[in-house]
Amino acid sequence: MANDPKGPTGAYEGFGADWQPSNLTADQARRATDWVEQKIDKRAMLTSKQRKQDVRDIMWQLEKEGEILVHRVGDHNDPVMAKTLYGWDKKIPTNNLWHHKSCGQCGNIPGYPSSVLWLMNKLGTQYLDETDQTSCTAWNYHGSGIGNVVSLAAVFLRNFHQAYVSAKSQGLPEGTYFPLVHCGTSFGNYKEMRIFLMHSAELRAEVKKILGKLGRLVDGKLLIPEEIVHYSEWLHVSRDRLKEHQVVDVSGIRATVHPACHVYKMVPEDVIYDDTVLDGNRVAVTTGLLQTLGANVIDYSTWYDCCGFGFRHIIGEREFTRSFAIDRKIKVAVEEAKADVMVGHDTGCITTLDKNQWIGKAVDKVYALPVMADCQFAALALGAHPYKLAQLHWHASPFETLLEKMGIDWEKAKAEFESYLDEVKQGRIETLYDPKRAITSGPGYVKPKALAGGAE
């Protein structure tokens, strides 16, 4: 960015041809900026409350009229109630969960999902991690414009239908497992698609035709989830139970939180706010968890900024991504908040903030800030192995400094992991669940004894 934002015409660039300079004095400009910052630092989105309709009201009505079927969060899902932006209830399932994985996490930050599953094992939570799922395909859509509302809605309901029927492969009733979405973009996209589907009979008809051909209707109807739930919401409502298993003191850790845009800016009325977390002014997930674990959560002035991921930019225009990540997030967290770690809850953000620090050396912006997901931080606090389980070796940022502050001997842990790799080469692989459960149909599916009539 040039020092003087004024172009040859004397007008500020970047705001369109008809933009007129305001000619404010420095004091006036500061006051105007303060006003904007105050607005965004508070729960400004509350102003829309009177105009916002709860899409679930339409959903229940459509079910009553016989047009759709709602996949409910049942008692077997051990729901916990949370409050969203406008004080509405959101039912968060905490048991019998179907992991809707994230392609960016599994491809690039594998310790992200493995930490979620490990925490579930700690709590005795039942779940299914299976191969019959696609990504939401929304990263591609937001980056390229290839895809459309119908394709995104069809992918959404196909995946969620599979979550609904998946338990049959284990001889359990349909609807046993409720989907838990790992990726923030999938979470935001699916919530948008549910709104579009509930508002448009035409869209419902188009998607129904496609899913009918795939055999993905229930009683001839579209299956719509009662709630669309992000894993960070599961962590949030489970945070007190998780604390009971904590073995590492994190009270000396200064943590900054990067709230993910697609988690709390897309369909904001469905996001958890909690009066006990930052006075209810910010999205509660992740911050609530860190506070419960005893970390010292530090606020910083650019908390609301995106990370710079940009969907298309992280791939094809990385100079924007890395500049924004360093200047607006990493630098501020280091210089202003004196942070030991930045903790997030979405795929693209963790990738962007973690990977785009090294290049800063080229322009004398030398910052070194460990970056990880909330579930990884929680897993470490509960005693998870930093390499075997939290898989931190995939992170480019200097997590070793954080581990030292937490009292974790990373050099010993690394040596253990390297020994384990020798075991892996011999085929002795440790997994979080029985691998047979991962395939629920098609090639490789093994019927459980009960279903196979004991012939297995």
Place this chain on the structure above:
Amino acid sequence: MGAHPQISDPVTAEPPVAREKLEAIFEDIRSHPVYDHEIHGCLNCGICTATCPSAHYYDYSPREIVQLLWTENLEGIYDAMQEKIWACAQCYTCAARCPFENSPGGLVMIMREVAIKHDMQSAKDVLRPFSRVLLKVISTGNQLAPNMITKEAFPDWGPNVSKVDAPLDILRKAIPMPTMHTLDTAWIVNLKTSVELYSIWEATGVLDQLETVDENLFDVVSDVMDEKREEWEDWLEEQEDDDDD
């Protein structure tokens, strides 16, 4: 700004882009199924631009996008579709802040879709670096695969793609989730899942979009789809044979 078709010419009165084309483009934008959901009015307050990450670095303003559409400025819309709409980072900060509940980010997505539909060169140019990802997501349903993350592909990420030196396949097997013991996709994708996804692409015009943007890529994806479908049919036949036995 890069070279792109001019929308006005000071020397001749002849418009380089026909009025009919500009109208057709706007009509496709306005008739998009979610257009009315994304725009409701505009006070020109600029809070969207004030919090927009792309406005920090590009000649781009979400306020301008909304104004162009709200005032039906067809030439301006066409001009913005040449380059500006591709600057948006799709964070939706603008949408979260707009007092009118507009979604400039959502409007940009509609304009991107329409840019592809109208075979705009700008879309092809911008999406060229995206082709590897497009191939992956359309043919597997996964946007990203472990073997795409290499030091060569991301030199600006530095030397630490992995801080443990071991072959990629061994490192992947050391992840304690069996679904992730793979290199070509982020997780192992069930064969039936891929076949179902292809049906969705076909029924929703996604493959047509792909063909418009990159014909060669479309051919490669089509071949992959044919192979997977054959594989699935063969497996189904095997099951029938087993049942007969």
